[in-house]
Structures are given as structure tokens and as C-alpha cells.
Amino acid sequence: LAKTTQPISMDSYEGQEVNITCSHNNIATNDYITWYQQFPSQGPRFIIQGYKTKVTNEVASLFIPADRKSSTLSLPRVSLSDTAVYYCLVGDSTGNQFYFGTGTSLTVIP
Amino acid sequence: GAVVSQHPSWVICKSGTSVKIECRSLDFQATTMFWYRQFPKQSLMLMATSNEGSKATYEQGVEKDKFLINHASLTLSTLTVTSAHPEDSSFYICSAGRQSNEQFFGPGTRLTVL
Numbered sequence: 001l002a003k004t005t006q007p008i009s010m011d012s013y014e015g016q017e018v019n020i021t022c023s024h025n026n027i028a029t030n031d032y033i034t035w036y037q038q039f040p041s042q043g044p045r046f047i048i049q050g051y052k053t054k055v056t057n058e059v060a061s062l063f064i065p066a067d068r069k070s071s072t073l074s075l076p077r078v079s080l081s082d083t084a085v086y087y088c089l090v091g092d093s094t095g096n097q098f099y100f101g102t103g104t105s106l107t108v109i110p
Numbered sequence: 111g112a113v114v115s116q117h118p119s120w121v122i123c124k125s126g127t128s129v130k131i132e133c134r135s136l137d138f139q140a141t142t143m144f145w146y147r148q149f150p151k152q153s154l155m156l157m158a159t160s161n162e163g164s165k166a167t168y169e170q171g172v173e174k175d176k177f178l179i180n181h182a183s184l185t186l187s188t189l190t191v192t193s194a195h196p197e198d199s200s201f202y203i204c205s206a207g208r209q210s211n212e213q214f215f216g217p218g219t220r221l222t223v224l
Contacts, residue, residue: 032211043114043203043215044154087153095142095211102153 004088004101011107018075020104022088025069033064033071036087038103044087048073075106083108113137114206116216123194124224131189131219133204139184140206144213145177148201160187194223 005023012018024033032051036044048055050062050071061074075082085105091098113136123129133143142161146154158179160166166179176198178190187206191198199222205213 034211034213036215041201041218041220043116043205043218046212046214049212091211093211095207095213096159098211100154100156 003099004090006086006088006101006104008102009105009107011109012078013109014079015077018078018082018106020073020075020086020088020106021070022073022101023070024088024090027068027090028092030092031068031090032093033062033068034089034091035060035062035071035073036089038085038087047086078106078108080108080110082106112208112212112214114140114204114214114216116202116204116219118219119217120220120222122222122224125195126193128190128192129194129221131191131202131204131221133187133189133206133216135185135206135208135214138206138208140187140208141184142207143181143187144205144207145179145187145189146203146205148203148218154203157189191221194221196223199223 034049035047037047038044048060048062050064052064055062063072085103087103088101115134117132145157148154156169157172158166158168160179160181162181162184168174181187201218203218205215
């Protein structure tokens with residue numbers, strides 16, 4: 001299993017772009033990268049998933065370099081409501097082998 | 111789409127009693143469901159993987175007889191904490207797999223054992 005490493009916490013001002021990087025040096029060929037957002041006392045919420053290069057949806061972008069040993073979640077123009085813990089998960093295509101990282105606590109400052 | 115519910119959202123019980131938590135996928139069939147527990151300011155810890163119609167697979171260190179999991183249908187899995195003790199107090203979260211590696215999480219259940 002590819003273990004992941006994320007910064008424990010980050011602070012950002014409102015309106016800034018935030019980039020959270022996850023390291024997964026031992027990622028396997030079949031592994032996907034998924035990011036989740038979690039608010040206190042709630043279940044995680046799916047943000048974005050990717051395999052390689054760049055993926056973009058209405059809330060975030062995910063950048064994955066060619067060697068896939070890291071990935072960066074990019075949140076454009078964060079607001080106070082984006083204060084949450086963000087988890088990087090690396091897992092295979094079957095969905096039964098995966099590693100949930102320790103999470104990055106993002107605090108958005110007014 | 112892809113909504114997962116949990117019931118109850120919170121429960122308080124006396125030490126020694128058993129508590130059942132339900133996890134339902136409301137608008138899709140989930141062949142696999144996962145159960146996690148989460149302590150304050152910590153990451154999710156996978157407890158077990160539950161496949162419909164078969165026995166759950168427990169992670170190392172998780173007591174099978176303590177945490178009973180039943181995945182009776184493609185939309186329902188239950189976790190029963192038997193003879194609960196204060197150290198079992200935690201936030202329990204389930205997730206359901208819709209296809210391949212997608213997981214959709216329930217809102218969680220806060221268990222407090224007095």
C-alpha cells in the first residue's frame with residue numbers, strides 16, 4: 001500500500017488560492033488518488049479524483065506529475081467555509097486496497 | 111446521487127449494553143461498505159470491509175466479536191458494538207462503494223458510552 005504524507009496544517013487568507021500537496025512515493029501502477037474534505041463531526045465529502053496529469057471540476061483542481069509520486073489539490077479563492085480537514089487517499093482500482101492519510105487541517109482567515 | 115445515510119446520528123448508552131448502527135446507500139447499490147472509527151483530531155481508521163452476503167474482513171487489531179458487522183443487502187450494512195465500554199466512545203463512519211474505487215461516506219454516528 002502506498003502510504004501518504006501531508007502537511008498537518010495550513011493557514012490561508014480568504015480569496016487566496018490554496019495548494020495542498022500529498023506525497024505518495026510508493027504509489028502503484030493501478031492506484032488512483034482521491035481527495036476528501038471533512039468538517040467536524042461529519043463524514044468526509046468527495047472532492048476530486050485523478051490518475052495522472054490534471055483533473056478539474058467545479059470546486060478544485062488536482063495536479064499529478066508524470067512520476068505520480070505526489071499530487072496537489074488546488075482550491076481557488078478559498079472562503080471561510082473551506083476551513084476543514086483535507087485527506088488524500090491512494091487506492092487501487094478495486095477499491096479494496098487503500099490508504100487514508102493523516103489529513104491537512106486548513107484554516108481560512110478573514 | 112450517491113447518498114449514504116447513518117442511523118442514529120448520535121447515541122448515548124450505559125457501559126455493558128450493545129449498540130447497533132445502520133448504514134444505508136439510498137440511491138445506489140453498494141457491493142462493498144466500509145466501517146471507520148475516528149477519534150478527535152485524528153484521521154479515519156478503517157475497522158472493516160463489508161461485502162454483501164459474505165463475512166466482513168476486519169483490520170488488524172479490531173475485535174471481530176466486539177464489532178459485529180452484517181451486510182445483509184446491497185443497500186444496508188450494520189455495525190453492532192457489543193458490550194460497549196467507555197473506551198469504545200468514538201465517531202463511527204461508514205462508506206459505500208458504488209463502483210471500483212469510489213467511496214461515499216455517511217454523516218457519521220457519535221457514540222458515547224457512560
